[in-house]
Amino acid sequence: MTVEEEVKEYFKNSKPTHDFSHVKRVYNLCMKIGKKEKADLEVLKLASLLHDIGRIKGDEDHEIYSAEIAEKIMNKYKIDEKTKRNVIHCIKTHRYRNNAVPETLEAKILYDADKLDAIGAIGICRTYSFGGENGQKLYRKKDFSDENIEISRKLDHKKHTPVIEYKAKLSKIKDRILTEEGKRIAEERNRFMENFFLRLEKEIKGEL
Numbered sequence: 001m002t003v004e005e006e007v008k009e010y011f012k013n014s015k016p017t018h019d020f021s022h023v024k025r026v027y028n029l030c031m032k033i034g035k036k037e038k039a040d041l042e043v044l045k046l047a048s049l050l051h052d053i054g055r056i057k058g059d060e061d062h063e064i065y066s067a068e069i070a071e072k073i074m075n076k077y078k079i080d081e082k083t084k085r086n087v088i089h090c091i092k093t094h095r096y097r098n099n100a101v102p103e104t105l106e107a108k109i110l111y112d113a114d115k116l117d118a119i120g121a122i123g124i125c126r127t128y129s130f131g132g133e134n135g136q137k138l139y140r141k142k143d144f145s146d147e148n149i150e151i152s153r154k155l156d157h158k159k160h161t162p163v164i165e166y167k168a169k170l171s172k173i174k175d176r177i178l179t180e181e182g183k184r185i186a187e188e189r190n191r192f193m194e195n196f197f198l199r200l201e202k203e204i205k206g207e208l
Contacts (some may be wrong), residue, residue, distance in 0.1 A: 002185055003077060007049045010056055010069075018055055018128045024115060026051065029113035029185075033108070036181040043083055043106040046074065047090035049109060063100075067091045096161030102178065115173050120189030123170055123198055125163040139163045144201045 011020035027048040032169045034044045050073065054065025067088045090110045093102040102108045118126065131138070141159035143163035170193060200206045 003046065004049055006073060007053055010053050014055070015133055017126045017133065018052060018059075021051060022126075024111045025117050025122065026110070029116055030109055033109045033112060033179055033181045037105060037109060037179055039109055040083075040086070040106045043086045043090065043104075044154060046070075046079065046083070046087045047094075047106060047110045048113065049120075050074075050087065051091050051094050051114065051175070063092055063095050065101065078080065095172060107180075108178040112177050112179050112186075115177060116182060116185055118187065119170050119173050119186065120192050124162070124187065124193060127165050129157075130165075131162045132151060133159070133161075134149060136161050139204065140198070141204075143167070144204075163200075 004119060007023065008020050011023065014020065027045065030044040030048040033039075034041050050070035051066055052062065053073075054067070056177055057065045070091055071088060074087065079087070083145055086104055090102070090107040093100045093107050094110045094114050102111045117123070128138075130136075137204065138162070139161050145199040164200050171190065174183070176192040177183045177186045189202065199208065
């Protein structure tokens with residue numbers, strides 16, 4: 001069994017927003033950005049495959065659980081210590097929470113790839129999938145007029161909508177990307193989202 005095959009087993013019962021297809025997309029982005037930025041592709045391969053494996057224990061602090069499980073898997077496959085340390089650092093910092101800042105090039109790339117999968121066409125798909133999982137409305141009219149939307153960490157998902165998610169969170173992701181290639185991809189994906197939500201508003205108003 002390979003690392004990828006073993007990781008896949010952890011996602012058998014995952015919801016669509018964070019299933020193994022998310023892992024594969026992050027992996028593909030890591031390879032694309034990593035080649036452009038001349039990063040260590042072996043570190044990126046392992047880090048991307050293992051970065052969300054701790055979600056089997058829940059979303060909260062999943063990066064800590066992911067690092068713990070990843071270390072056990074890497075020990076099993078006899079990954080060298082230098083690679084292992086970088087992979088664990090990548091995983092622990094991919095959420096950019098609790099002052100855990102990505103310091104290596106590979107950690108920055110994993111961080112970017114994970115964020116890029118939250119925007120663009122796939123980001124919209126994931127946002128509406130999450131909305132469906134939590135019984136959200138597709139939109140509320142006031143979502144389009146409120147320019148001061150903020151997302152609380154303790155959400156009432158019944159009052160939340162994908163439009164709020166876009167305006168308060170997804171539209172800001174491009175400004176948090178760390179690598180040059182990541183920034184280029186983020187700009188393109190952000191333009192797609194802008195056009196989508198502008199058109200959505202017009203269709204709701206019957207203008208298109």
